[in-house]
Amino acid sequence: MTVPLQNTAALQNADRPTVSIATYPDYPQAQRAVDYLSDNGFPVEHTAIVGTGLRLVEQVTGRLTVGRAALAGAGTGAWFGLFIGVLLGLFSDSNWFAVVLTALIVGALWGAAFGAIAHAMTGGRRDFSSRSYLAAEQYGVTVDAEHGEVARNLLGRLAMTL
Structure with missing residues (x-):
């Protein structure tokens, strides 16, 4: 399955050779470096932030009961x-006001019913919530690549100020 790219500038830059000018242990530091370049x-x-070693993390936020689902x-x-x-x-x-309040109450009741039924139909296979x-x-x-030397020099100045 092919997913169309929405950004045509990204398509144009995909064919150009690139060089890595810095690596950071977290995203805010990489973002700070690009912001410094922009400033x-x-x-x-002509810049990209590339995350490597990607992993999916599912943080369990709590137990999910029929009541919580409702x-x-x-x-x-x-x-x-x-x-x-x-x-x-x-x-x-x-x-x-009466129309809005009635619709809100009916929506909440139907939502609660569907939430409870949907959770009950899982048969206990997923009794936790997560993000x-x-x-x-x-x-x-x-x-x-054509901008690599300039970018390295600028980031060298940033490193000296830290």
Whole structure:
């Protein structure tokens, strides 16, 4: 499956040779380096931050019970009900506040029911909540080869100020 790239500048830069000018143990340091290059007039459109050694981390945030699933579903349903209520309220001759409040309550009730049912149907195979993120072992700053020397010199000045 091919995923189309949205950034045409990235497509143009993909064919150019690049050089690594620095590596950092975390993303904020790499971001700080690119920001420093930008602050000093470097054409940062020729720069990339490349994470290597990627891994998926799933941080478990707590136990998920039918009650918690229903509560989360109620919250989601309430937001959806609020949205529908505002839309209906705009085009209704009835009391706007009553329409919005009714839609919010109905949305919360349906959301709670669907949340509880969906969790119960898992049969206990996933009784925890979590959030996932990608983490890299290190982050490299690369630039197009023709700009490598200028970027290295600028980052050398940054290293001297730290």
